[in-house]
Amino acid sequence: MTVATLPDVLGGPRAVAGLVVLGWEEARAFVDAAEAEGRAVILQAGPGARAYMPLEVWGRMFRVLAEAASVPVVCHLDHGDGFETCHRAVEAGFSSVMYDGSALPLWQNFEVTQRVVDMAHAAGVSVEAELGVVGYAGGAASQATDPAEAVALSATGIDALAVSVGNLHLMTEAEAVIDFNALHAIGAAVPGLPLVLHGGSGIAAEVRRRIVAETAVRKFNIGTELRQVFGASLRNAMLDPAIYDHIGILSRTVGPLTEAARGVIRGL
Numbered sequence: 643m644t645v646a647t648l649p650d651v652l653g654g655p656r657a658v659a660g661l662v663v664l665g666w667e668e669a670r671a672f673v674d675a676a677e678a679e680g681r682a683v684i685l686q687a688g689p690g691a692r693a694y695m696p697l698e699v700w701g702r703m704f705r706v707l708a709e710a711a712s713v714p715v716v717c718h719l720d721h722g723d724g725f726e727t728c729h730r731a732v733e734a735g736f737s738s739v740m741y742d743g744s745a746l747p748l749w750q751n752f753e754v755t756q757r758v759v760d761m762a763h764a765a766g767v768s769v770e771a772e773l774g775v776v777g778y779a780g781g782a783a784s785q786a787t788d789p790a791e792a793v794a795l796s797a798t799g800i801d802a803l804a805v806s807v808g809n810l811h812l813m814t815e816a817e818a819v820i821d822f823n824a825l826h827a828i829g830a831a832v833p834g835l836p837l838v839l840h841g842g843s844g845i846a847a848e849v850r851r852r853i854v855a856e857t858a859v860r861k862f863n864i865g866t867e868l869r870q871v872f873g874a875s876l877r878n879a880m881l882d883p884a885i886y887d888h889i890g891i892l893s894r895t896v897g898p899l900t901e902a903a904r905g906v907i908r909g910l
């Protein structure tokens with residue numbers, strides 16, 4: 643049984659990939675990739691995944707894979723939108739939850755984060771919180787994380803903190819310009835607290851390596867670049883008229899997804 647929490651995997655000198663999962667093919671490919679690389683991995687179910695399939699199914703699916711894996715696997719809820727969602731996730735078998743109160747005033751973010759930490763820690767489940775707004779490519783604007791607010795929020799006992807330092811969600815090109823000074827300032831304000839960068843697909847591989855070497859970032863959320871591999875390999879499988887059933891078509895994506903995820907994991 644290798645179900646892990648964030649503190650179990652984020653303490654080392656390297657960063658761990660938080661990989662966005664939208665289906666069974668990705669989940670098993672990412673665990674295969676982690677095993678092949680001999681590294682831990684974080685499987686993440688976000689709002690889109692939960693709107694498509696019940697949270698309870700994601701929790702159990704991640705758990706089954708984690709229990710059979712030879713490397714630590716964190717079963718993580720991404721962007722939990724409130725106490726209730728995080729509580730349901732803990733009941734469903736997730737070993738880690740993110741509560742995202744970044745859109746709220748600090749005192750309100752603090753209050754809900756504290757309730758989530760108390761509830762989750764009592765169940766042995768870790769918590770990621772967020773401060774500042776990580777915007778979306780072509781969508782919502784970002785708002786930088788304030789180091790003083792990070793100090794305040796860290797008093798809740800969170801296990802990791804997602805920050806906004808130039809990273810953006812849903813970038814299809816690795817063009818994000820990371821503010822290293824801001825990352826250093828946040829890291830110095832909350833020593834020992836692992837930081838998280840969402841929007842990892844927008845950060846070039848060499849920049850990811852520099853971030854890990856120089857800062858407290860220990861988790862990168864990566865989705866878009868792997869979803870692009872899924873789409874391309876699925877389109878490829880569809881070209882063969884002899885393959886027509888669900889398993890026949892979708893299983894063709896597992897190999898390419900595993901290869902791409904191995905590259906991501908190796909680069910962190």
Ligand SMILES: [Zn+2]
Nearest residue numbers: 811840841863
């Ligand atoms: Zn995010």
